[in-house]
Amino acid sequence: MDLKQLRYFVAVAEELHFGRAAARLFISQPALSFDIKKLEGQLDIQLLNRNNKSVSLTNAGQVLLDEARYLLLRAEHAQRLTLRSAQGFAGRLSVGFVNSVLYRGLPQAVKTFERDHPDTEIVLMEMNSADQAQALQRGQIDIGFVHWGKFPDSLCCELILREPFVCCLPASHRLAGRERIDLKQLADDDFILFPRTVSPHYHDLIIARCVAAGFSPRIRHETRLWQTVATMVAYGMGVALVPQTLATTLKDGVHYCAINGDGALSEIHAIRLATLPSAAAQSFLDLFKTLQPS
Known part of the structure; x- marks a missing residue:
């Protein structure tokens, strides 16, 4: 039993019609019928009652429908989470900051970002500018907000507010x-x-x-x-x-x-590694900048 078979089964179970289900799946009706019979053979259970006029679910088919919907949702979630993780949008985004940034929109940026990216948890770490530079180089934070802008070439520094x-x-x-x-x-x-x-x-x-x-x-x-x-x-x-x-x-x-x-x-700079930042870090920085006075 694989995800393709489950998707086919769900389509038939929801449409209760092989023709409509095949059209929904963009496959031929004979191919769909073959896959459903194959699934029943693998499980050694009849999932559908069918005759020339109607299709209905057996008790076993109803149980499988509920479980199949859940499994397909979990599979979709896993795929989306994996993709977002590769883009830097899943898991944890560690943000270093100096205290004054709390009054320059940082809490609002965190709330908005986590609302728009529920798979990403932002962790705030208060530390001075020099400590943030070291934390970036050690991989302890993903982005930092500091007071001054003289850092090693391995770090990228951008003026945010003056x-x-x-x-x-x-x-x-x-x-x-x-x-x-x-x-x-x-x-x-x-x-x-x-x-x-x-x-x-x-x-x-x-x-x-x-x-x-x-x-x-x-x-x-x-x-x-x-x-x-x-x-x-x-x-x-x-x-x-x-x-x-x-x-x-x-x-x-x-x-x-x-x-x-x-x-x-008084200046606030954003610092991050000079290599290409994660999409999440860049997106958070872009959001933070929109909250600054023009």
């Missing part, structure tokens, strides 16, 4: 309510920043921005997550420089204002 830093101030701060300020006005404030080991590139950008304004920031508190930075600012524990995107999401108890003058920008 935006300014803004000041994050407590609502009670003397400058709260201003739309723009000179960064040097915060020279005497305590700053909240993450340790350099968390994101050396971002850490150095923020320090350099302050130095360019004429002062070295007094880092009073360190924390690893942007939401913790904003929460500590809200409690009046200091001020911070954050990517502009965070101003639209982390709002409670804080005030954001633009910084006068030009300066280093």
Whole structure:
């Protein structure tokens, strides 16, 4: 008994007519009758009652019909899953990310992608930019979202988003309510920043921005997550420089204002192996890009 015989049997069982079933299968009626008789001979069971006027299922035929439908569906699923796996759309897609990407559409991209590709499970792995580069080379992740773009030739890097830093101030701060300020006005404030080991590139950008304004920031508190930075600012524990995107999401108890003058920008890059990426990784990247502001 093979899948072809099962498909033939299902067609006859559903049509209850050899002529219509043969037309549905695009084969001749004699060939179909021969295959059904062959199947009955292999099973040594009569599956169909037939005479010159009608065709009906025996009890055994009804049982086989239910099982045959299930087996054919499973076979179709296995074929589709195998094809999708070869294209990179089945199984697991591992995505590395820096924390700020959570506020730039990453959760929405994951939900949408898994809805459209139910055979693919996305696994998120938070790590800094350098760790993501190593994870890609070791095959631990399929694609990464990082802050900076200087990587070995074995990695492909694509700029996804560039935006300014803004000041994050407590609502009670003397400058709260201003739309723009000179960064040097915060020279005497305590700053909240993450340790350099968390994101050396971002850490150095923020320090350099302050130095360019004429002062070295007094880092009073360190924390690893942007939401913790904003929460500590809200409690009046200091001020911070954050990517502009965070101003639209982390709002409670804080005030954001633009910084006068030009300066280093916050960037998000996508990195992946320079060899042809899997279709799933490329599709996820394309989706993520549609969620970025124009």
